Amino acid sequence: MLKFFTPDRQGKQEPYSYRARARLVGHCILQLSEAKQDDIVVIGRIHEKSHIDYLRKNNIRYIHDICDNKWPMLEHLWEHTNLYATAITTTCESLKELIHTKSQNAVYVIPDPTEREEEFARFQPGTIHPFKVNLVYYGSDGNYRQLDFSKYNFPNSDLTIVTNIKDNNIEQWSFENQGKWVRNADMIILPVDNNNPMAMYKGNNRPVDAIRMGRFVLTNAQIPSWLKLKEYMWVGDLEEGYKWAINNPNEVIKRIKSGQSFIEETYTTPIIKQKWEEIYNVCYTRNIG
Numbered sequence: 001m002l003k004f005f006t007p008d009r010q011g012k013q014e015p016y017s018y019r020a021r022a023r024l025v026g027h028c029i030l031q032l033s034e035a036k037q038d039d040i041v042v043i044g045r046i047h048e049k050s051h052i053d054y055l056r057k058n059n060i061r062y063i064h065d066i067c068d069n070k071w072p073m074l075e076h077l078w079e080h081t082n083l084y085a086t087a088i089t090t091t092c093e094s095l096k097e098l099i100h101t102k103s104q105n106a107v108y109v110i111p112d113p114t115e116r117e118e119e120f121a122r123f124q125p126g127t128i129h130p131f132k133v134n135l136v137y138y139g140s141d142g143n144y145r146q147l148d149f150s151k152y153n154f155p156n157s158d159l160t161i162v163t164n165i166k167d168n169n170i171e172q173w174s175f176e177n178q179g180k181w182v183r184n185a186d187m188i189i190l191p192v193d194n195n196n197p198m199a200m201y202k203g204n205n206r207p208v209d210a211i212r213m214g215r216f217v218l219t220n221a222q223i224p225s226w227l228k229l230k231e232y233m234w235v236g237d238l239e240e241g242y243k244w245a246i247n248n249p250n251e252v253i254k255r256i257k258s259g260q261s262f263i264e265e266t267y268t269t270p271i272i273k274q275k276w277e278e279i280y281n282v283c284y285t286r287n288i289g
Helices: 016-022 049-057 071-084 093-100 175-183 205-212 238-247 249-266 269-284
Strands: 002-005 027-029 040-043 061-066 087-090 107-109 133-138 157-163 187-189 216-219
Touching: 002 016, 002 269, 040 049, 040 269, 049 061, 049 071, 061 071, 061 269, 087 093, 087 269, 093 107, 133 175, 157 175, 175 205, 187 238, 205 216, 205 249, 216 238, 216 249, 238 249
Parallel strands: 002 027, 002 040, 040 061, 061 087, 087 107, 133 157, 133 187, 187 216
Antiparallel strands: none
16 A cells, blocks of 8 residues: 655644645555555655664665755755655656756656645636735745735735735635635736746646636746646736736636646546556565665
8 A cells, every 4th residue: 555654743734745745645644653564655755764764674665755856955864765765756847857866766757636626717807806806826935935026016906915924914824725815816926936946846736726726827937847837827927917817808717727627637636646556556566675
């Protein structure tokens, strides 16, 4: 059986790799003692050298699931983890290429599954919030701190920020709270700092979530995984995209619906679960590191 090691976070926010990549598709374990020799354990970011030593001592295969570029912080640990892993999985091709510069191990791309159910595609600015276009941004505090929203001008709009920073002017992030604000939005605005060297290794779960929920996304992102969705959102100058969307509502709806079809075929839980099962079958025949 494929088992995802998700140790108790003791009240801390779970990494996305636990919430979506593990809990949606596999059997989660809190202790490695719950794994048997015929299991394959998936190790995420939250682990220690002692966990790898335990798996090796007990002849249990494991996969190292790398969801972000954390080498500057975790290089020593990851070098050890990758050395003995049966395989490595990751979220996108860019991260796979980076991993290949660090490890000789086999690397497989498994995208993040969407956590959301598909919702009705809607674009009628000003109908839910009269005389205002309701914009919503969501992302981690790390992503948000890279941005300067004051440089943008979106006429006749209100912007709601949803992130995990404690501030009276910011809505606190949770899976449920993000969903609530997206449902109330006319458009989702997801600017990124393309000059940040870490950006190119990001997965595309944020725009996928919005499109899945039937909302149009404006972004300036040049992140390779995000560009897989470029036909279904606006990619480029955000102010220009805002004006284009207001003036082309029918095209906006077409893009959203096409994006939802693509997501259904590419990022839903059954599709991603099948990919994990394929990796399990490949790894089960390999020797233990």
